[in-house]
Amino acid sequence: MLPRSKRAWVWGPVVFLLAALAYPPGALAQAGFVDPSFLNGMSGPNSWLWAGALQPDGKLLLGGQFTSFNGVPRGPVARLNVDGSVDTNFAARVTAGEPTIHSVAVQPDGKVLVGGMFTAINGAPRLRLARLNADGTLDTNFVATVSSRGSFITVNHLALQTNSRVVIAGWFDTVNGVPRTNIARLNSDGTLDSDFVAGIDTPPNALALQMDGRVLIGGAFGSVNGQPRDHIACLNTNGSLDTNFLANTDGNVDTFATQPDAKVLIGGGFTTVNGQSRHRVARLNPDGSLDGNFQNGMSGANDYVACVAYDPSAKILIGGQFATVNGVARPNVARLNTNGGLDTNFLANVDSFIELMLVQPDSRVIIEGSYVNTVDGRSRNRIARLQSSSAPILGPPSISAAVFSMDVNAIAGTPYGVEASTNLANWSLVLSTNASVDIFTFRDVGVTQFSRRFFRAFKSP
Numbered sequence: 001m002l003p004r005s006k007r008a009w010v011w012g013p014v015v016f017l018l019a020a021l022a023y024p025p026g027a028l029a030q031a032g033f034v035d036p037s038f039l040n041g042m043s044g045p046n047s048w049l050w051a052g053a054l055q056p057d058g059k060l061l062l063g064g065q066f067t068s069f070n071g072v073p074r075g076p077v078a079r080l081n082v083d084g085s086v087d088t089n090f091a092a093r094v095t096a097g098e099p100t101i102h103s104v105a106v107q108p109d110g111k112v113l114v115g116g117m118f119t120a121i122n123g124a125p126r127l128r129l130a131r132l133n134a135d136g137t138l139d140t141n142f143v144a145t146v147s148s149r150g151s152f153i154t155v156n157h158l159a160l161q162t163n164s165r166v167v168i169a170g171w172f173d174t175v176n177g178v179p180r181t182n183i184a185r186l187n188s189d190g191t192l193d194s195d196f197v198a199g200i201d202t203p204p205n206a207l208a209l210q211m212d213g214r215v216l217i218g219g220a221f222g223s224v225n226g227q228p229r230d231h232i233a234c235l236n237t238n239g240s241l242d243t244n245f246l247a248n249t250d251g252n253v254d255t256f257a258t259q260p261d262a263k264v265l266i267g268g269g270f271t272t273v274n275g276q277s278r279h280r281v282a283r284l285n286p287d288g289s290l291d292g293n294f295q296n297g298m299s300g301a302n303d304y305v306a307c308v309a310y311d312p313s314a315k316i317l318i319g320g321q322f323a324t325v326n327g328v329a330r331p332n333v334a335r336l337n338t339n340g341g342l343d344t345n346f347l348a349n350v351d352s353f354i355e356l357m358l359v360q361p362d363s364r365v366i367i368e369g370s371y372v373n374t375v376d377g378r379s380r381n382r383i384a385r386l387q388s389s390s391a392p393i394l395g396p397p398s399i400s401a402a403v404f405s406m407d408v409n410a411i412a413g414t415p416y417g418v419e420a421s422t423n424l425a426n427w428s429l430v431l432s433t434n435a436s437v438d439i440f441t442f443r444d445v446g447v448t449q450f451s452r453r454f455f456r457a458f459k460s461p
Contacts, residue, residue: 031345035387049062050065050101095122100116100118116156169200233245257316259310266308267281268280278295280320281318300340301325303321309358310359319332326341332351333357395409406442410459414434415435416431442455
């Protein structure tokens with residue numbers, strides 16, 4: 001029996017719905033299939049996506065260069081409900097400057113930081129950085145100015161620290177009128193934190209925080225704070241270079257993910273880490289030394305890894321522009337076991353380059369890519385959600401006019417079955433169908449004959 005979190009109850013008569021599978025793992029649907037309960041029948045954004053962040057309530061914030069989402073005027077920032085529909089309770093817009101959002105972060109209090117190329121938000125001057133209230137209105141208590149002598153100016157990375165301060169990175173040389181080269185830290189009201197001083201010769205491609213507050217940066221740079229550092233470096237909490245962190249790679253580090261044990265996952269275009277073979281994905285210990293227990297003797301990704309994410313189930317997800325992982329075909333997305341071996345139970349087919357991944361607490365994965373058109377052969381415009389497990393996703397159960405019904409998210413063209421039981425021991429098949437659509441509805445007109453009844457759905461071999 002599955003834990004209580006996997007069941008739903010409907011009363012009157014008492015009906016128990018068990019979201020379980022009837023057959024052993026060899027007969028299950030693969031994890032990684034597109035989740036048809038997200039953006040089903042919706043059009044998505046009308047232009048590029050560049051940034052995303054998950055809220056604790058499961059809603060999704062997106063930034064980019066779009067002006068509408070699902071046909072609703074929104075952009076270049078929007079918030080989606082858990083099914084992908086536009087949250088109409090959140091509305092913000094760029095009103096001056098380049099209409100592009102490159103970074104999004106959600107504070108613990110629900111306020112939203114956005115960075116980009118804009119010069120005004122909601123009609124008020126804001127130079128490349130702003131904070132929004134939970135409904136999208138401008139938070140007037142946060143004011144920061146990011147500028148540069150160059151023509152391209154943006155904030156494309158945000159990292160929230162536990163003390164309400166925020167580390168920003170991007171293309172700039174001045175913050176609030178004070179020289180800061182491509183990286184700075186702000187106080188909770190947007191004023192410059194003068195205790196943090198650092199500079200990078202080239203804007204970083206990746207920014208993340210270590211568990212102890214140290215700042216990881218990755219990219220194409222060659223020096224940090226005037227000292228030689230290629231592709232990866234670590235800053236102390238005051239911005240000084242952490243000279244005890246001596247990781248080095250032969251190519252760009254473009255993404256980070258910190259594990260709960262403080263180890264750091266990295267991805268990019270490299271083929272060696274600390275002089276040892278690691279193809280585009282590796283794991284470091286907190287001091288920058290290579291974790292020899294990850295990807296040891298494995299061939300890794302055969303091309304660029306743009307994003308890496310840690311799954312709460314202790315799996316590791318990678319996305320980018322690759323065709324194989326550890327010698328096995330995996331187009332643009334894969335899931336790895338804790339040692340870096342390929343998780344063969346996760347299989348997705350994405351037709352184009354993935355630029356961002358966000359893992360939900362339930363291990364379902366949001367993927368974004370500006371040129372993605374299909375996922376597993378289904379139309380998906382730049383964004384999709386992948387299933388985390390082999391179990392079919394069941395919709396909310398209901399009873400109307402003595403008829404019990406529930407939706408079953410399916411893969412069109414695939415056989416499914418539904419079984420029923422009154423005691424969780426003896427099961428009988430009550431539906432066998434070859435799904436012709438992404439979601440089919442199971443109905444039971446005889447449910448009133450029982451004081452309680454359990455149902456479970458499965459995908460046939």
